[in-house]
Amino acid sequence: xxxxxxxxxxxxxxxxxxxxxxxxxxxxxxxxxxxxxxxxxxxxxxxxxxxxxxxxxxxxxxxxxxxxxxxxxxxxxxxxxxxxxxxxxxxxxxxxxxxxxxxxxxxxxxxxxxxxxxxxxxxxxxxxxxxxxxxxxxxxxxxxxxxxxxxxxxxxxxxxxxxxxxxxxxxxxxxxxxxxxxxxxxxxxxxxxxxxxxxxxxxxxxxxxxxxxxxxxxxxxxxxxxxxxxxxxxxxxxxxxxxxxxxxxxxxx
Amino acid sequence: xxxxxxxxxxxxxxxxxxxxxxxxxxxxxxxxxxxxxxxxxxxxxxxxxxxxxxxxxxxxxxxxxxxxxxxxxxxxxxxxxxxxxxxxxxxxxxxxxxxxxxxxxxxxxxxxxxxxxxxxxxxxxxxxxxxxxxxxxxxxxxxxxxxxxxxxxxxxxxxxxxxxxxxxxxxxxxxxxxxxxxxxxxxxxxxxxxxxxxxxxxxxxxxxxxxxxxxxxxxxxxxxxxxxxxxxxxxxxxxxxxxxxxxxxxxxxxxxxxxxxxxxxxxxxxxxxxxxxxxxxxxxxxxxxxxxxxxxxxxxxxxxxxxxxxxxxxxxxxxxxxxxxxxxxxxxxxxxxxxxxxxxxxxxxxxxxxxxxxxxxxxxxxxxxxxxxxxxxxxxxxxxxxxxx
Amino acid sequence: xxxxxxxxxxxxxxxxxxxxxxxxxxxxxxxxxxxxxxxxxxxxxxxxxxxxxxxxxxxxxxxxxxxxxxxxxxxxxxxxxxxxxxxxxxxxxxxxxxxxxxxxxxxxxxxxxxxxxxxxxxxxxxxxxxxxxxxxxxxxxxxxxxxxxxxxxxxxxxxxxxxxxxxxxxxxxxxxxxxxxxxxxxxxxxxxxxxxxxxxxxxxxxxxxxxxxxxxxxxxxxxxxxxxxxxxxxxxxxxxxxxxxxxxxxxxxxxxxxxxxxxxxxxxxxxxxxxxxxxxxxxxxxxxxxxxxxxxxxxxxxxxxxxxxxxxxxxxxxxxxx
Numbered sequence: 001x002x003x004x005x006x007x008x009x010x011x012x013x014x015x016x017x018x019x020x021x022x023x024x025x026x027x028x029x030x031x032x033x034x035x036x037x038x039x040x041x042x043x044x045x046x047x048x049x050x051x052x053x054x055x056x057x058x059x060x061x062x063x064x065x066x067x068x069x070x071x072x073x074x075x076x077x078x079x080x081x082x083x084x085x086x087x088x089x090x091x092x093x094x095x096x097x098x099x100x101x102x103x104x105x106x107x108x109x110x111x112x113x114x115x116x117x118x119x120x121x122x123x124x125x126x127x128x129x130x131x132x133x134x135x136x137x138x139x140x141x142x143x144x145x146x147x148x149x150x151x152x153x154x155x156x157x158x159x160x161x162x163x164x165x166x167x168x169x170x171x172x173x174x175x176x177x178x179x180x181x182x183x184x185x186x187x188x189x190x191x192x193x194x195x196x197x198x199x200x201x202x203x204x205x206x207x208x209x210x211x212x213x214x215x216x217x218x219x220x221x222x223x224x225x226x227x228x229x230x231x232x233x234x235x236x237x238x239x240x241x242x243x244x245x246x247x248x249x250x251x252x253x
Numbered sequence: 254x255x256x257x258x259x260x261x262x263x264x265x266x267x268x269x270x271x272x273x274x275x276x277x278x279x280x281x282x283x284x285x286x287x288x289x290x291x292x293x294x295x296x297x298x299x300x301x302x303x304x305x306x307x308x309x310x311x312x313x314x315x316x317x318x319x320x321x322x323x324x325x326x327x328x329x330x331x332x333x334x335x336x337x338x339x340x341x342x343x344x345x346x347x348x349x350x351x352x353x354x355x356x357x358x359x360x361x362x363x364x365x366x367x368x369x370x371x372x373x374x375x376x377x378x379x380x381x382x383x384x385x386x387x388x389x390x391x392x393x394x395x396x397x398x399x400x401x402x403x404x405x406x407x408x409x410x411x412x413x414x415x416x417x418x419x420x421x422x423x424x425x426x427x428x429x430x431x432x433x434x435x436x437x438x439x440x441x442x443x444x445x446x447x448x449x450x451x452x453x454x455x456x457x458x459x460x461x462x463x464x465x466x467x468x469x470x471x472x473x474x475x476x477x478x479x480x481x482x483x484x485x486x487x488x489x490x491x492x493x494x495x496x497x498x499x500x501x502x503x504x505x506x507x508x509x510x511x512x513x514x515x516x517x518x519x520x521x522x523x524x525x526x527x528x529x530x531x532x533x534x535x536x537x538x539x540x541x542x543x544x545x546x547x548x549x550x551x552x553x554x555x556x557x558x559x560x561x562x563x564x565x566x567x568x569x570x571x572x573x574x575x576x577x578x579x580x581x582x583x584x585x586x587x588x589x590x591x592x593x594x595x596x597x598x599x600x601x602x603x604x605x606x607x608x609x610x611x612x613x614x615x616x617x618x619x620x621x622x623x624x625x626x627x628x629x630x631x632x633x634x635x636x637x638x639x640x641x642x
Numbered sequence: 643x644x645x646x647x648x649x650x651x652x653x654x655x656x657x658x659x660x661x662x663x664x665x666x667x668x669x670x671x672x673x674x675x676x677x678x679x680x681x682x683x684x685x686x687x688x689x690x691x692x693x694x695x696x697x698x699x700x701x702x703x704x705x706x707x708x709x710x711x712x713x714x715x716x717x718x719x720x721x722x723x724x725x726x727x728x729x730x731x732x733x734x735x736x737x738x739x740x741x742x743x744x745x746x747x748x749x750x751x752x753x754x755x756x757x758x759x760x761x762x763x764x765x766x767x768x769x770x771x772x773x774x775x776x777x778x779x780x781x782x783x784x785x786x787x788x789x790x791x792x793x794x795x796x797x798x799x800x801x802x803x804x805x806x807x808x809x810x811x812x813x814x815x816x817x818x819x820x821x822x823x824x825x826x827x828x829x830x831x832x833x834x835x836x837x838x839x840x841x842x843x844x845x846x847x848x849x850x851x852x853x854x855x856x857x858x859x860x861x862x863x864x865x866x867x868x869x870x871x872x873x874x875x876x877x878x879x880x881x882x883x884x885x886x887x888x889x890x891x892x893x894x895x896x897x898x899x900x901x902x903x904x905x906x907x908x909x910x911x912x913x914x915x916x917x918x919x920x921x922x923x924x925x926x927x928x929x930x931x932x933x934x935x936x937x938x939x940x941x942x943x944x945x946x947x948x949x950x951x952x953x954x955x956x957x958x959x960x961x962x963x964x
Contacts, residue, residue, distance in 0.1 A: 049833045058851070117861050122871060157347025160312055160420075161361050161411070162337030175351050200829070201858035203871065209856055213829045218727035250351035252394030 023239045027232050034228050038221070046217050050210045051225050062205030063233060066124070066196040070131035071189050078136045079181065082143025083169070101140050104133035109195050113202055127196070127204035134195050135188040142184025146177030175250050182248060186241030193234040197226075207233070260324075261288035261418065261450040262309060267318035269304055277316070278304045280474035286467075288417075289448040293465035295455050297498070301475030302454045306420050309452060310339045322418065337361055340411030340419035340449075344426045346403050348395040354380065354406055355391045361414040379409040384439060401432040408440065412447075421453045425460070437464060458499055462487065462506055470495050484510055488628045504621065508584040516584070516620045518601050518610030521546050526555065534563045546600065547572055552607040554600045577602050578612065584620060587612050677712055677963035682921050685714030689912070692720045692729050692738040696859070697949070698790060698880055701938050702742040702904065702930075704953035709922055712963045725830070726751055734778065739912045740919075743782075744790060744902035745771050750836045752778070757836045757900060764789065764901040772905075781913045783906040783923045786930035788880065791899040792837065794825075795877035795889035797869045804873075808893040812874060813845035824853040826862045826872035836900070837876075844898035863887040880936040882943030904930060929960050 043051055078101075085094045109130045116126040150173050158168045200208030207230045214223030263286070269279040278301045286292045294302040307313040309320060311332040319328045327335050348357050355376045362372045377387035383405035395403055404424065411419055425433045441464065444451070455461055461468050462483045470478045470486070472494055479491040487507045490496035499506070523546045524533045537545050537560055544557045556572030576594035578587045578601055590599040591613065598613040689710055693703030707717045720738060723729045730752055732738040743752075748771040749760050761767045765785070772782040796806060806812050816823035831837035832854065842848060855871045863883035866875030877884055879891060906923040913919055938956060941947045957963045 045835050045839075046833045049839070114858070114861070117857075118864065122855070122857060122861060122865060151345075151347070151350075153343060153345035153347035154349060155347075156312070157341065157343055157407075158349070158360075160310060160336060160341030160343070162333050162335075162364060163360070164333045167364075172349060200856060202861065203826075203855040203857055205856075209829060213833050216725040216727075216830045217833060218725055218731065252351045252353070252396060 020243070023235065027236055027239075030228065030232055034225065038225060041221060043221075044219075046213075047219050047222050050213045050222050056210070056225075056229065059205055059207050059209060060229070060233070062199075063193070063196055063207050063230075066127060066131065066199050066204060066206055067189060067192045067233075067237070070128045070135065070192050070196075071185065073128065073132050074136050074139050074188050075185060077132070078139035079143050082140045082181075083147065083174070085140075086144050086147045098140070101137040105135075105137040107133065109134050110198055110201070113198060117202055122202040122204075124199075124204045127199040127202055130198075131192050131195055135191045138187045138191070139181075139184045142187070143177070143181050146180030146184070147173050149180065150176045176253070179245060179249050179253065182241070182245045186238060186245065189237050189241055190234050193230065193237055197230055258287045258289055260285045261322070262286040262452070263319075263321040263324075264305070264309070265319040265321065267305065267308055267320070268316045269301070269308060269313060270316045277474060279308070279315075280476060281318070282475045282477070284469065284477070284480070286450060286452060288450050290466035291444060291451045291453055291464055293453045293455060293461040293468045294471060295458060295461040295468060295498075296471035296475075296478075297473075298456060300471045300473050302456075302471050303422055305471075305475045306422060306452055306454050309418075310336045310341060310420055312336075337364055337414065338416050338418070340414075340416045342407050342411045342419065342421040342424045344423040346407035346424075346427075348403055348406060348410070350395050353392050353394060354398075357395070357406065358410045358413045360410070365414055367414075375413060379412060380406070382412075382443065383409045400428050401436060404428060404432075404436060405439075412449075417450055419449050419451045421451060423455055424453075426455070426457075440464070459506065459509075462510065470498055484624070485628065488624060489632075505585060505588075507621070507624065508588060508617070509586075511584045511620060511624070512580070513578055513582050513584065513587055513601055513612060514580040516612075516616065516623075518612050519616050521598070521600075521611045523548050523608065524558075526550065530563055533558070534560065537563065544573075546575070546608065546611075548608055551605075553605075554602065554608045575600050577606075579604070580609070584612075584617060588617060591617075677957070677961060678925070679709055679712040679922060679957075679962050680964070682713045682918050684710065684916060684918055684922070687916055688716040688718065690718045690720055690737065690739045692723060692732055692741040694723065694726060694729050694741075696878075697882055697939050697942050698878075698935060699742060700949045701935075701942060701953055704949045705926065705957060706740070706742065706906065706923070708950070708953055708957055709926060709962060712957075713918075713922060733780065733907065733909055736909070738909075740906055740908040742904050743907040744904055745785065746791065746836070746900050746902035748775060748782075748907075749900070751834070752780075757840050760900050762897060762900070764903050767901055768903055768905065775907075776910070779910045781908045781910050783908060783913075783920055784927045786904045786927040788904045788930040788932050788935045789901055790878050790880045790904060790932070790935070791894075791902045792831065792841075793877050793879050793894060793899060794841075794874045794892045795863065795866055795884055795887075796874045796892055797867050798888050798890050800869045800873060801890045806892070807890065808895045809841070809845055809898065810895050812892060813847040815873075816847040816849065820850065821853055822873065823847070823849065824855060824872040825849055826855045826857055826865045826875035828857060828859040828862060828876065830859075831876040832856060841898045844896050863889060880932055880939055882936065882939030882941070884936075885940055886944040904935075926960075926962065 038051060049055070081097065084090050085097060112130045112133060113126065116122075116129060120126055154172060154176070155168055158172050159165075163171065196204075196206050197208035197211055199206045200212055207226050210226030211223055211230070212226075214220065214226055262284075264282055264284040267279055267282045268277055270277040282305060294306060296302050304313055308315050311320070311327075314332075315328065319326055321327070322335075322338075348354075349360075355373075358376045358379055359372045362375060367375070376391065380387040380390055385402065385405060390398070390402075390406075395406075398406065404427075408424065411421075425436055428436070437460070453461075453464060455464075465483055467481065468483055468486055469480045472478050478498075479486055479495045484507065486495065487499065487503045487510070490499060490503070496503070522536060522540045522542060524536060525548050527550070533545060544559045547555045547558055549555050554575045554577060556575060558572040562572050574594075576590040576599050578590055578599045580601065580603065582590075587599050591597045598611050600608060601610045601612060603609050691703060691706050691710070693699040693706075703719065707719050710717045720732070723732060726747055729738070729741055730743070733741060745764070745768045746760070749755050749767060750757050753771065753774050761770060768782070768785045775782060794809060794812065796812075801807060804815060806815060812823065825838065827838060834840075838849075838854075853872075855865065857865060860883075862875045863877060863881070864887055865871050866877075866889060867887035874892065875889075877889060877891065883889075884891060905927060906919075908919060934956075938952050941952045942949055954963070
């Protein structure tokens with residue numbers, strides 16, 4: 001999993017205000033184009049059942065909820081665990097812990113969903129579990145790397161001047177790890193948007209329902225609508241993530 | 254030993270053994286560090302000097318032995334509290350990049366519960382103390398500072414809670430020689446005012462000689478090869494290890510420790526600018542020197558003149574340029590001036606620039622002879638004392 | 643003496659003739675290769691045989707593949723493409739030469755005709771589809787009795803508890819208990835005109851979206867059996883999962899689901915070049931009854947047998963191959 005650590009030059013902001021407007025403008029343009037394409041076509045009964053504002057609206061909410069809840073869970077699970085695993089006392093469990101998360105990402109999400117459907121249930125929560133299993137690893141790894149990449153001399157000088165281990169963690173290591181951790185979270189969010197398309201297979205809704213219908217019924221327009229909406233959502237979330245990274249990055253870094 | 258102040262730090266049989274190592278990094282080291290002095294720990298790489306220093310503030314916990322600070326045993330007990338009483342400077346400095354200079358410096362006072370006003374005042378005081386403008390630098394971030402500036406702030410930060418003791422691990426090692434020289438001088442000037450007890454680790458014997466009040470030359474296992482003042486180590490190295498470590502040029506290094514004001518300069522016949530050339534020529538004939546020193550109306554040296562110059566010109570002017578040194582200059586700097594000047598003679602001037610004497614190669618030789626005989630005298634008397642007790 | 647010999651001789655001759663005649667009959671006993679298909683010669687021909695993604699189609703596809711191989715033809719199986727429309731497109735575009743299709747699917751999906759206009763009689767429906775599809779270059783071989791129509795299944799427990807055995811009874815229950823009459827189905831059934839939308843119209847009930855659980859096809863029978871997330875679920879009449887999950891098939895008393903009789907559909911050029919294909923598949927189609935095929939599906943879905951083994955066994959049992 002790659003970790004993106006972005007370097008600032010001496011100026012404290014990377015982009016001009018204008019630069020930040022490009023992505024939203026492009027996304028809005030894509031949505032408008034899509035709407036024009038759909039409006040210009042006479043939809044048949046099958047297409048009409050999925051490509052309508054009501055259905056799309058509900059699907060969007062479901063998709064967002066899936067993404068948000070699973071990412072929140074990943075945040076709560078993977079970040080504290082990542083911090084713990086960087087502590088010297090955790091050296092022995094680091095290997096097994098990472099192996100578990102690796103497995104979670106290696107198992108195909110669809111397979112995991114079906115297994116959960118059989119032994120547990122279908123619906124929102126099993127879908128969330130599958131999403132969490134898939135996207136937890138990048139957040140865990142980025143948290144660990146984020147803390148480990150903090151300059152050793154900064155940590156040493158902090159300890160040397162009398163900061164306790166906990167104070168060093170909260171005042172120095174975590175703030176300096178924030179950019180890398182946030183990048184990991186953003187990655188997880190975008191992954192979840194894509195993976196959540198399979199939630200439609202277990203009655204958890206989302207844009208997947210549109211895409212699957214288009215594929216199975218061989219209606220290209222439906223497939224296009226579902227795919228473009230998913231992509232736009234992913235890019236929008238990625239954009240918001242970058243904004244958050246920029247705002248939350250400590251000054252001076 | 255005579256003339257030592259009270260002992261600030263006592264290391265009692267400190268041992269540090271790292272797991273998996275055959276030989277301990279520090280083998281039963283005992284050391285007494287006097288108050289208000291700079292103690293240099295110097296030695297080859299891997300001798301254990303940094304490990305020893307880090308045991309004083311327990312960043313490395315000793316395997317056995319005791320550390321006493323002001324006669325208080327601090328070997329056990331809360332290490333974080335101990336470290337807040339001790340300033341700590343490392344080579345890479347480690348300023349917190351996400352905090353301003355002011356926030357960096359305010360760290361320890363904040364931990365100790367100082368009031369906001371007191372902290373702010375202290376921050377400004379310290380920035381000024383290390384030669385920077387508080388208003389300008391207080392709110393800057395470390396990445397906006399140059400290497401030398403970061404070093405100064407690192408020192409300022411270490412002094413923020415006004416600790417009695419400071420530990421410095423090659424603090425000037427990572428900067429260019431010119432800046433390093435300047436920072437060393439400034440630090441010495443500062444220490445003359447504040448008189449802290451400083452344990453200073455370096456691998457550079459020249460830095461050790463320049464900065465230290467006392468030097469402990471360490472060999473492998475942090476064993477003391479010699480523990481003494483720089484002068485005595487240079488004049489009387491304890492064994493081959495020490496003299497190898499000092500390297501060639503011990504005498505020249507010795508010269509860097511004495512200043513012009515410490516010795517007796519010689520005199521030189523002078524004339525003043527407005528004088529009658531005929532009188533000057535007669536003065537020149539009467540001396541056994543080849544030239545005269547020309548002074549201006551204020552007594553500041555202008556040039557050297559020879560018989561030729563006096564014959565040619567109608568007044569006393571022209572001549573060869575002079576090299577001058579102030580009374581605070583080290584003898585080694587003076588020797589440098591002499592070697593580049595004509596006549597291998599440097600003119601000593603006071604604070605206003607007036608001639609007070611000259612230093613030539615004979616003066617230097619006299620000085621060295623004097624140091625050696627003083628050292629022999631000292632050794633003889635301490636042996637006698639030892640025999641008497 | 644002479645009279646006895648001639649009577650024995652005549653009897654023997656009659657017996658021999660009878661035996662020979664029996665041996666030459668359709669579906670009869672061995673020629674030298676074994677099985678009645680050995681008598682059809684399609685050696686040298688190559689056929690691409692497709693099927694849809696569910697068990698029955700896979701088994702039928704295997705039957706077709708092995709049947710053609712018994713005639714000496716070379717077969718390229720393309721047995722799993724998902725979605726009716728995709729398989730059909732593969733046929734009309736030439737990627738496939740033949741696959742088993744259903745009359746009802748032909749009517750509504752391929753010919754795009756209204757479900758309400760379809761003949762209620764299965765044979766009439768088949769004939770009209772066959773006639774119309776010829777214009778599309780697709781030939782329909784003989785129709786099988788097998789009728790794999792959509793149906794709604796319910797768990798046996800719930801059926802007893804709520805006394806629902808027909809679709810009308812379900813419709814009544816659904817109208818009276820709006821949120822409780824939930825349905826499990828896959829995307830295709832939910833969006834097809836002859837799927838849930840058509841059924842709801844025929845029986846006059848409405849299911850709010852929240853009471854519809856959209857699932858992956860294979861998850862529908864188990865979820866219907868659990869009866870927590872849905873009361874009834876989309877099934878097909880020959881589905882092996884029906885008995886595997888102990889589901890009851892609700893009677894389609896108002897005939898919302900029309901007939902889906904299986905028949906081999908072949909691209910016209912392929913059939914014209916190899917008219918003997920009819921001799922291969924028409925006898926087979928005659929033997930494919932709903933019960934027989936459901937039993938095959940059960941063997942695969944419940945018994946865990948391999949489709950190719952099940953197909954082979956059936957062909958052997960019915961004397962098509964040795």
